[in-house]
Amino acid sequence: MDADSVAWERRSVVRVVPPVEPRKLAKVPFVELADGRLQGVVSSGSDISRVYVSSITAGTHALSCSTNNNRPCGGLHGSACKHLHALAGEAVLQYGLDRVARYLRVEVSEGGSLMGCLNGRPERAQAAVVFSRFLRHLAYLEVPDSTEPLPELHWFPAMAGVR
Amino acid sequence: MLDAQCGELLRAEPPGVAEALDVVAGFDDALVHGFARLREEQAAALGALRDAAAGSPLGDGVAEAVEKTIAGSASHGNLAVLAGGRAALFGAVHDALLASLDGALGRTRATWQAPAVASDPAASAAASASAGAPATEGGASPETPPTGGSASAPEPGGATPGALAGAVAGASAGAVDNLLGGCRSWLSEVAIAGWRGVDHDLVSAADQAIEALLAVPHLRGLAVLLDGLAAELRASSPVATAERLPARRWADLWTRALLLSQSPSPGARAEGSGGGPADSWRGGAEAVSGRLLILGADVHEHGTAVRVQVHGLLDTGDGSPYRLVRTSVAAAKVDTIVGPAVWRLFTGHPVLMGALAEHRSVEIESMVLLGGGDLLWRDDHARLGEAADPFTTARVALGTAVAPPVPPLDRHPVRIAEPVLVEGYTTDGHTFDLGGNALAVDLDRLPSCGPLTPELVAASSACLGLLRWDGGRWLLQPMAVQATVKRKPVALHTGDWAMGPTDPKVVKAEAKAGDVVAVLRERAGRLLRQ
Numbered sequence A: 001m002d003a004d005s006v007a008w009e010r011r012s013v014v015r016v017v018p019p020v021e022p023r024k025l026a027k028v029p030f031v032e033l034a035d036g037r038l039q040g041v042v043s044s045g046s047d048i049s050r051v052y053v054s055s056i057t058a059g060t061h062a063l064s065c066s067t068n069n070n071r072p073c074g075g076l077h078g079s080a081c082k083h084l085h086a087l088a089g090e091a092v093l094q095y096g097l098d099r100v101a102r103y104l105r106v107e108v109s110e111g112g113s114l115m116g117c118l119n120g121r122p123e124r125a126q127a128a129v130v131f132s133r134f135l136r137h138l139a140y141l142e143v144p145d146s147t148e149p150l151p152e153l154h155w156f157p158a159m160a161g162v163r
Numbered sequence B: 001m002l003d004a005q006c007g008e009l010l011r012a013e014p015p016g017v018a019e020a021l022d023v024v025a026g027f028d029d030a031l032v033h034g035f036a037r038l039r040e041e042q043a044a045a046l047g048a049l050r051d052a053a054a055g056s057p058l059g060d061g062v063a064e065a066v067e068k069t070i071a072g073s074a075s076h077g078n079l080a081v082l083a084g085g086r087a088a089l090f091g092a093v094h095d096a097l098l099a100s101l102d103g104a105l106g107r108t109r110a111t112w113q114a115p116a117v118a119s120d121p122a123a124s125a126a127a128s129a130s131a132g133a134p135a136t137e138g139g140a141s142p143e144t145p146p147t148g149g150s151a152s153a154p155e156p157g158g159a160t161p162g163a164l165a166g167a168v169a170g171a172s173a174g175a176v177d178n179l180l181g182g183c184r185s186w187l188s189e190v191a192i193a194g195w196r197g198v199d200h201d202l203v204s205a206a207d208q209a210i211e212a213l214l215a216v217p218h219l220r221g222l223a224v225l226l227d228g229l230a231a232e233l234r235a236s237s238p239v240a241t242a243e244r245l246p247a248r249r250w251a252d253l254w255t256r257a258l259l260l261s262q263s264p265s266p267g268a269r270a271e272g273s274g275g276g277p278a279d280s281w282r283g284g285a286e287a288v289s290g291r292l293l294i295l296g297a298d299v300h301e302h303g304t305a306v307r308v309q310v311h312g313l314l315d316t317g318d319g320s321p322y323r324l325v326r327t328s329v330a331a332a333k334v335d336t337i338v339g340p341a342v343w344r345l346f347t348g349h350p351v352l353m354g355a356l357a358e359h360r361s362v363e364i365e366s367m368v369l370l371g372g373g374d375l376l377w378r379d380d381h382a383r384l385g386e387a388a389d390p391f392t393t394a395r396v397a398l399g400t401a402v403a404p405p406v407p408p409l410d411r412h413p414v415r416i417a418e419p420v421l422v423e424g425y426t427t428d429g430h431t432f433d434l435g436g437n438a439l440a441v442d443l444d445r446l447p448s449c450g451p452l453t454p455e456l457v458a459a460s461s462a463c464l465g466l467l468r469w470d471g472g473r474w475l476l477q478p479m480a481v482q483a484t485v486k487r488k489p490v491a492l493h494t495g496d497w498a499m500g501p502t503d504p505k506v507v508k509a510e511a512k513a514g515d516v517v518a519v520l521r522e523r524a525g526r527l528l529r530q
């Protein structure tokens, strides 16, 4: 290991989680790279209280999309539905193409699109797990503010985003 | 800060710091490998920690804990003592660094007053017996009515007993004990596995505890700490094959989490001090009134938390010297709320945000000031005052202000954030040259929610910042700069966008992304209650 790495390992404050880019959330409020999948929640265009849970599995690139009540998406036959396209598009905005492609283990040629390089098959996946992760995500917005000193937060300085 | 003061600060390397940090590095390496897989090298490192603690009040405990850990039979209690030993080393380093900073700057610092509420049941019983009444220091007594004036009785409500009532309603003392026990178990498992042995399942095992902690106001610090650590472990997985690991950082977080996870002793709880481990850490509280002159804002953030910490001078109007204080507001968030959008989470504190955005002073009435200089912010106890330029405040009053002491258990170099004004320097954009003394600027700490950029730092002629220390050196974190841009003088502050961005380019970009906080709140309102 070089001297820079040793110095990095001996600092209390270093960035470990890469920054995410801001993006619109109206259509795809939730995207994550977790549990071996790119997964997320896509709002229905027609029914405000319905959402689709969509995912792409790393490695096999299996595709899945269903409503939060586990009804299969009518648009997913043979090829990806519009929800999966939206999910992939927003994931690339949020994390950058490199990071998403690396996670899914797919080669995307210079100037190519992520979805264009995936040819996985539709597969039923449990929407409930992802949907409950989305609800847990939303629950953060309901945690009350704190005015306690919280010295712990000195380990987590706000750092520059992607400029 | 004058050139000579800067020179003295940079030259003074307190004796023993490097040696103490070498001992810490050995311990941190043992934590990378895992206590279940200690080789001779790591066992020797633990031995060095034992030797460093020898002769201190922790000496015997650390010696026993090291022996048990090497033998593979350490209890949770033994691990907590190891964490205590590591924290004590950092405490000593912190104290030496802060003393050298105070010496170089000529900064006066008040001495720490131990709270009347002791965590030791016997001492605590004695304290309340001698007081002959419920203690009024350390945990504000709920019977005391709010009063005006400075340095009078502590004020109930707000984040002390009021928050406690919420916590108790949501989680009984028994439930809190179970929760803390769960945290201790998880931290023990992590230590046994070592960072290299942490897998997805082990990280996920903390999820439930984190969720439960977030619901208990007085355990918020532990919640945000573990949530941040878990996210970093996830982002680094598979940790086993990661090229390099933030060994110091994760060991810091592990240590702090384990100390915060210790259940309060029955005595401390009987005092009605809040039942949280943090309560005996905070020192005496007093109610203060007066004028708060803002120096600047420091922003802390990870995926699910953001906090604005404001540094300022408190003028209590009674002729006593101005006091350096910090006051803060933290909000929970999600990772997609980034950049200037984070200010939208603080709309419930319009006075503080307005003062930041408009460079105004604040008149405060009867707010709780903790022993460590933290003012527990209450927007309903504050009103906007007159215009007050932070640079003027610093030039006129920072030099003679009295700094607060640091609560013993918070003494870690990472907490050092001392406001200073530097001017009359030349800069290459990375360091400020003050009469031949090169002070490094922490350019990583220019948050994306504010207007400061590396270009502005490079064009600056004066900087209001926080002196910090990490990786063996002092750094200056800018909170505001005066610079010349397109031949015009400008002054920009981290908190300038607290009421929304003012830079047209940023306004446009924000408008394009829409109000992400409103979108998520709508989704939460609709889906969480389905």
Ligand SMILES: [Zn+2]
Pocket (backbone or CB within 6 Å): A052, A054, A065, A066, A073, A074, A075, A076, A081, A082, A083, A084
């Ligand atoms: Zn679909």
